[in-house]
Amino acid sequence: MPRIKKVLVANRGEIAIRVMRTCKELGLATVAVYSEADRSALHTRFADEAYCIGPAPSRESYLVIDNVLEAAKKSGADAIHPGYGFLSENAKFVRACEKAGVTFIGPPASAMDAMGEKTHARRNMIKAGVPVVPGTDAPFANFDEAKAFAAKIGFPVMLKAAGGGGGKGMRRVDRAEDLESAWRTAKSEAMSAFGNDAVYMEKFLDQPHHVEIQVFGDTHGNVIHLNERECSAQRRNQKVVEETPSPILTPEMRAAMGEVAVRAAKAVNYVGAGTIEFLVDSKRNFYFLEMNTRLQVEHPVTEWVTGVDLVAWQLHVAQGGVLPILKPIQPRGHSIEVRVYAEDPATNFMPAPGTISYVRVPSGPYVRDDSGVYAGYRVPNFYDPMISKLSVWAPTRMEAILKMRRALDEYVLTGITTNLRYLKQILMHQEFVGGNYDTGFLGREHQKLLGEEDPALTRASMIAAAVRAHQRAEKAQAQIAKNTAGTGGSGISPWRTAGRRQAAWGKR
């Protein structure tokens, strides 16, 4: 394969910056694409070249394959890194890149096909001997089959649509007598959502742990794993805190899950960075959930404990290189990542776009901030509101927790509402500190995680607020005095003075 010289990053924000950083280190030219809403985004400014690919909505810009490829052609980019989200798991895009003669930095389209569709992936995994959540490996022919199967695996069970996800055609059933009505509504919902009323059944796992294994393959048939990540701290089914090693894994479990993950990846001839997601039940049985055929948001924690630059490996493998390391890498120390969002945890995590007035990111030993924003930047309301991934490393888990708390206290980001305080509360919570938290943790503890006031800090804050008001009044007074003196006193138009005083007070 020819050497890559110029990489177009078909993404935006912090992940585009992350990918470009490695490209720059490797001496590769970088090309950004941007929507009209992202002209001032940091990734547009950070790249060597930048091309506009359409209006703000992503389906008219970042998701338009032709526009991305046209930018690649204009710039002469010989490779495209998709980041995550957008076109990163779109097999059609992979094929279009191939046709255009541009290297897609990711797995082949065939591996995406094999893992992209739920029941298909499930069957592939069952064939490869990978444990999946107990259930049927094909849709039921009729209700009696479903009834018999439920009796066999035991309630609670999940009815799931074979044709698609997103919660549509999905029903949790706790008792046998509720099965028939759930069966009917699931089927009709599946039909209207996917035009396909096929449903299948899985054992319902109550508040499992979400543990995933990072895998990496090359074009020479080598596949290795780079240990696990614990991702059970989820709000509204979205990860907000990730760590590695998982506090619930034993070395034996890590080896077993790693072996299964490599087997799963090999079954679909996987190439590049990928992640096998598992659910782990309270008895520490683990079940295949899905494969993400791309880089993950939480890849920095793996980088911290392995010393590997995963994006550098992606580029290496995309050029036909052999994986630099072929045996398991023992994790060194502990790493935690938090996702900083422009959102308000108190109002059900409502996104809170707006203009950032000031930023000072934490730093110092073993603290890494991957962000895509800057002071004065307006976070647009068209895209995911994640503005930074903050990650830390320390020799032990407890030290990593202490370091992350310190880093969160240092993080100053004003002008918009963020989840920084909420993240700090998670890191302070005894269940998190204990390490045995499941996917129900954040939902269950929501009220507590919104935080309580420290009366001493509230008092200091009140003093600060009152003195601030006083200082502004003083400043306004000084301004008036100055203006009056400058124009000879009484001759000044009161209208003017009013205007100035108001200006001095800002928009209050």
Added chain:
Amino acid sequence: MPRIKKVLVANRGEIAIRVMRTCKELGLATVAVYSEADRSALHTRFADEAYCIGPAPSRESYLVIDNVLEAAKKSGADAIHPGYGFLSENAKFVRACEKAGVTFIGPPASAMDAMGEKTHARRNMIKAGVPVVPGTDAPFANFDEAKAFAAKIGFPVMLKAAGGGGGKGMRRVDRAEDLESAWRTAKSEAMSAFGNDAVYMEKFLDQPHHVEIQVFGDTHGNVIHLNERECSAQRRNQKVVEETPSPILTPEMRAAMGEVAVRAAKAVNYVGAGTIEFLVDSKRNFYFLEMNTRLQVEHPVTEWVTGVDLVAWQLHVAQGGVLPILKPIQPRGHSIEVRVYAEDPATNFMPAPGTISYVRVPSGPYVRDDSGVYAGYRVPNFYDPMISKLSVWAPTRMEAILKMRRALDEYVLTGITTNLRYLKQILMHQEFVGGNYDTGFLGREHQKLLGEEDPALTRASMIAAAVRAHQRAEKAQAQIAKNTAGTGGSGISPWRTAGRRQAAWGKR
């Protein structure tokens, strides 16, 4: 020893922040001291408590033992971390802390005494069997002794004052016929500088490498070393780039130097973090130069490759803890640090204090910025102009160099003159990349390191400058149009308009 609960950091700027970060992680309260010039400094804002200890000049504030101890008393601090510089190597201060019942985080006064004075340290090391630069172990009784000794070790030689350093009473002598006049001037200079005309002689090492070993001791008699740092990139005898491992060291040399360093530290019953500095000649012989009885500026590179938080260890040992690790730590990967100064390399590194208008620090994988500044901060002209230590880690030296270049390109700091471009040129220079650079490197290559223009970038910069001028003119015009419209046109006072236009143009 009692547990430390509150730490006063008797320092300022980035090192104060560095120390406080670890204290915060460990749950220790932090106390800053500040001079009148440092009321707005980041360390004053970063600490839990802050006390003013005097006017701007450090001899009236940071160097006044009584003022520091008074702040410790007021705040109830039970320990003092001295950082580096200021009182960090002052045995009198250590004794004063002891008397005040405050734990000094550093070595005992006796170890400072043993290492603080040059000839004393030299004799102590010779006694301990540590190789020193070949020379006399005591001052000469008369000139004939000196003449005979020079003939024995061979020219060139260095005549050095026994009573003090700083270049005073120091003469390089290349030929036998120059010795007598040098002898006379060195002695008279030593007398007037130190009130002591004793001189001794050392072999002159031509452009040696400066390699140092980090050592650590505890109160239980354990001393270990944490590998070396290569610090040969020096301008005006000050380190600007440091790295570990040293590119010129073999594992055997590392082991040998480490062993000698540990022996040196044990000879003075050393406790805490310390550094044994060596000169290495072209035949890779190494000689004891001096010991720094404190944390070094370049400690982050050691932290990167060992995973140790040296400040946390200092705190641990100060409370009587046993060193957490007692066997050598194999360095993992490679780390480089650069010192970012507010100075102008083109005018002989003249300090360039002033107000920082904008900062965006580099980040991303394995990049660490230890700085003590922020946008809007005025770098005062009373202290060392170092504003940040930027360090990186990578699996190999070449990758670390590439990463540092990327990080330096990312560093945006406007409003004051810095050495950022100069540092980038060092990282680009073939001699540095080759790894075999000695202490003469930066001086020899000075002109080249000031950098050359890239014509393409100069052209783009010219375009940017012209368009910028045009945009400002446009803005000024728009402002005039607005003002004119707002007041009904011709009725406006021309004086007012002029004032506004000038305001719109800033101070041009």
Added chain:
Amino acid sequence: MARSTKYFVKNLAHKADAPAELEVEALGDGRYAVTFHSPTPSPQGPLDGKRSELESLVLPHGAVSMIVDGQSYNVEFDEKGDEVGVLLRGQLTRFDVADERKVRMRAATAAFSVEGKQMITAPMPGKIVKVFVKVGDEVKEGQGLVVVEAMKMENELKSPKAGKVTEVVAKEGATVENGANLIAVE
């Protein structure tokens, strides 16, 4: 302005509670004395009339470095309309801060009912600095009608409703008493 001013600080997380009263006295050189007075017990702990002296340095980007009894607080402010968010040691607290003048202004505004003819009255003794409207003008809700100066600060009184100006009693430069009729909007 007065060297000492009283501020009413309401914690927006406890809206039902009465605001705390803080008296701020400028001591010069960025030093202030703040005394807590509170009419009712408060969830912010006992507000006992204790006087704190402090130093407050305004930084270029609008944040403040405040040192109270040796405690150093790095304070960032986030302002949205009349509210101010105070971020201090990782805690963000939202307050409504008003001085006495503003409190009276608000009381005056709160007394408005927006139906029918609305008479805008002076919320405190002061001087009419500016009248923006004349009889017959169409005004929008929230549009400025008149500026009254009191306690050396100016405050703009706004129309409580959209409508037409039917009376203009206020005269620029005139001194008015508390409650004096100024402008009617119908």
Added chain:
Amino acid sequence: MARSTKYFVKNLAHKADAPAELEVEALGDGRYAVTFHSPTPSPQGPLDGKRSELESLVLPHGAVSMIVDGQSYNVEFDEKGDEVGVLLRGQLTRFDVADERKVRMRAATAAFSVEGKQMITAPMPGKIVKVFVKVGDEVKEGQGLVVVEAMKMENELKSPKAGKVTEVVAKEGATVENGANLIAVE
């Protein structure tokens, strides 16, 4: 202002060289066309009259994001007096930038000899906007004497020396020709 303006850009690392001439044309929506004209060959490479279209977005903190033929430049500026430092892809270059009006003003100033009586003259046709001094005033070197408006921009003419104003020919509002006497300082 004219849609197209010529700027003289001198690289301060090569002070002896003639400045490059760049014609900047505003195309609207933050887009500009820049054409290089240079009287002499330059160390900045052949300046061949090539026209580049570009987009320049001014960011809140004063930096600029400039995209020229797809190349994205993040540009920070560092201004000190008349000089501007341009930091772009790690290279810092210092320039002196002047438009035609400013160049003529400077030529006028440069013609001054600071000994004896100095007559300040109009550097180009324009209108006297403001006269700051009257006969008999003591002035310092660099003190503003008169403001002349030309090409819709105002420029303040400063005293070349400390001394006394001996003549004031300029009248506010008057139109003056190139070279007209304005003010004498002795």
